[in-house]
Amino acid sequence: MEDETQNTSVTAENPPDISPWSPFRHKMFALLWVAIVVSNVGTWMHDLSAGWLMATMTPSPILVASVQAATTLPVFLFALPAGALADIVDRRRLLLIVKILLTVVAIALASSVYLGVMNPWLLLIFTLAMGTGAAFIAPAW
Numbered sequence: 066m067e068d069e070t071q072n073t074s075v076t077a078e079n080p081p082d083i084s085p086w087s088p089f090r091h092k093m094f095a096l097l098w099v100a101i102v103v104s105n106v107g108t109w110m111h112d113l114s115a116g117w118l119m120a121t122m123t124p125s126p127i128l129v130a131s132v133q134a135a136t137t138l139p140v141f142l143f144a145l146p147a148g149a150l151a152d153i154v155d156r157r158r159l160l161l162i163v164k165i166l167l168t169v170v171a172i173a174l175a176s177s178v179y180l181g182v183m184n185p186w187l188l189l190i191f192t193l194a195m196g197t198g199a200a201f202i203a204p205a206w
Contacts, residue, residue, distance in 0.1 A: 104164070108199065111171070112136060115192050118178070119185060128185050135189050139196035140203070148204035156205040163205075167198040 089095045112133075119132045151159060174191040177183045 107171070108195075111174075111192075111195055115188060118183070119188055122183070122188070123185050125185075128189075131189055132192055135192040136196045136199075139193060139200040143197060143200040144204065147201040150201070151205040159205045160202060163198050163201050167195060167202075170194045170198065 089098070115136075116129065116132045119129050123129070170191060174188075174195075177187060177191070
């Protein structure tokens with residue numbers, strides 16, 4: 066007769082050792098995680114720098130506060146339609162398309178600042194576009 070204490074099979078009473086790092090063993094998860102972290106850092110950099118840029122371009126507190134409103138208002142306006150769209154279309158394709166569009170917007174924003182053509186209204190338009198992209202990405206995740 067086999068000794069029950071020697072049985073090392075995985076059961077409900079004896080779950081396997083699970084590490085919080087175990088999902089990183091999957092290449093696709095690790096790549097996706099890195100992409101999300103890089104994307105979030107870029108978003109946070111934009112949020113900080115857009116407010117700072119607006120504060121250096123104009124002393125108007127309304128325009129400076131409008132940067133934050135332009136970032137978050139699209140989430141309020143587009144969350145439900147974006148969620149419905151994410152349910153209808155292929156989510157991976159939606160994420161890729163929106164991320165590509167956000168990259169184009171970010172390059173246009175950086176180019177406008179570099180070329181010296183940035184003004185408060187253009188900054189608000191770019192920030193609104195970035196917020197709209199965020200509103201369409203969140204439900205797809």
